[in-house]
Amino acid sequence: MRPVSIIGVGCTKFGERWDASLRDMVAEAGIMAIEDACVTGEEIDALYVGNMSGGRFVEQEHIGALISDYAGLSRLHIPSTRVEAACASGGLALRQAVLAVASGYQDVVIAAGVEKMTDVSSGTAADALASAADREWECFFGATFPALYAMMARLHMRRFGTTHEQMAMVAVKNHHHACFNPIAQYHMEVTVDDVENSPMVADPLHVLDCSPISDGAAAVILAPTEMAGRLSDTPVRIAASSQASDTLALHDRRDLTTLDATVHAARAAFSQAGIEPKQVDVAEVHDCFTIGEILAIEDLGFFEKGQGGIATEEGLTALGSSLSVNTSGGLKACGHPVGATGIKQAYEIVLQLRGEAGRRQLEEAEIGLTHNVGGSGGTAIVHILSR
């Protein structure tokens, strides 16, 4: 398997995009990525698109052909493949694109992600998101998607003494980071009190513990590392790409306070990259709910199990600390257009490693990690990127 690098990136503004359809947004992100890399449309060999639920949100499937068409690539008849793993659809598109290039089968490949979520009512959107969980064994019995994470939070609190205040600090930190990110959905600081006084969704998770409903798209362009220097002034190497799965329903899991899919994907990724978690400078992790970031920083090996809440409280994951987590604002404050998130994570890490992250730029960033979760942990995808 040959080494692969990212040679171009693009990302739309995230938020309520009344001005743009699904196809508009992905074309916008794709064009930004193509302009960022020194490639033309004719040089692109294949397209992978992550999208969770075009069928439910915009009544459109066949997303691969749609995107190829609106990216102006249909006349080239190149393969265009949509992949889906719920909220990890974007990370999965990136991984499939990495495999296509690493195998030598294709050279220049676009990995894109997109979701248009605001064209339906919030109830319909919540129900579409619940299709990431086990419809027959969870949702039919009344579990909403926040309720599943609330159960994980409750057990984490009971077993490790994690407090809701610590969870709220994840939101405080990520909203702060988002204020420095021009593409973020929210440019608004929040306090622990704001989180604790916001309406309850599923005890202990308040509205401000939850990532929002968002529209957005992101794209990255990959090439073999041996070609990357010619196609980009600032290529970023993909040091590892891994994927793991777990049971769809929570009740079948070994342990509700650990996402085993994350543990397995992380272990494989660190082994591929030949590095230790402590060598990572910056990480974009899957904070669909505040408890999600606490689980993630433990399961990825950055902190001991049970220590994620305290680590957050002590500021060990804040911008500029030895491990900066969710410098983009994360899903929580940058926004979470589901299929786009995994690609946006790579976009953010690439900006940080290139030194192009503007007001949120880290002083030292050599190695970055992205962590994208599908559903309540049925899928986890981890990538490690390095300068």
Added chain:
Amino acid sequence: MRPVSIIGVGCTKFGERWDASLRDMVAEAGIMAIEDACVTGEEIDALYVGNMSGGRFVEQEHIGALISDYAGLSRLHIPSTRVEAACASGGLALRQAVLAVASGYQDVVIAAGVEKMTDVSSGTAADALASAADREWECFFGATFPALYAMMARLHMRRFGTTHEQMAMVAVKNHHHACFNPIAQYHMEVTVDDVENSPMVADPLHVLDCSPISDGAAAVILAPTEMAGRLSDTPVRIAASSQASDTLALHDRRDLTTLDATVHAARAAFSQAGIEPKQVDVAEVHDCFTIGEILAIEDLGFFEKGQGGIATEEGLTALGSSLSVNTSGGLKACGHPVGATGIKQAYEIVLQLRGEAGRRQLEEAEIGLTHNVGGSGGTAIVHILSR
């Protein structure tokens, strides 16, 4: 890229499966395939699943994790990836699995396909299927999915003199073949008069020109050819795997009587396999409507453009002719559980090449081809298999 072979196959009965859910059917097909190959669950490295619209049909996304879970593989935490290209989702799952093995990244990989379509009303199902077309530029203006193929049929009739009687003969042939196939949805002969007297759906296409709404699942297991002899007594080699895309909407196409995606995918496949179309003994082609088979046998290079109707009328594609087309009964009569179809096509060709196709077994079958189309031709996937 190393050679890849199919070492095991399984397929459920197609039809209105009131007795089985999506997860039941895919587990059933997967277990058949695992039992057919000499492998255990522990030897499986990855899973690819083709599914068009679990979101619309059964309100379930995150299909990869679901299938891994219900196949009993979640404890192994292997990667499980759902791919979607509308009606070509099954073929796309097969192609992604071929790439995974060919690249050396994984050894033993399952490619499965599934669709559960009968749990919703026929109107909802028709609308879900229309999401394979361009929702914004076709469906919103009143085009149904049969209407798109009807336009292709009308132009084919006008330009080449193709008759509706010739289209009806596709249905007559494929229903005849299905009578010999135990998994087929319909075991019922039809006549040209039956087709012409059946209710009109979109002129010139009658109900009996259309493939049905179906439930079903299929699975195949792949391994590197160098390992295949150890894992199967009757491995079948994958001589080519190709994919091409085209515009999503018909009105942007160069020519309405040709699916350019099929032409490009076929050209690439024959080049990979190093054979000519006339060397193919048996083909499963995408007859979602009767005109679809006529277009397919032309675009794949078996007959000159415009000659598909006459070739059908002359019996050149019937069971036992030099090119037997849709010996399974095709989408038309074997049934069309959308995501399963591309895998069922490979299942049928494997049975024919192994000599295990029972009452529909061909005397000489060395080389077979599968052709799976997404939507009205936005995606086409071609595989060539050989003994």
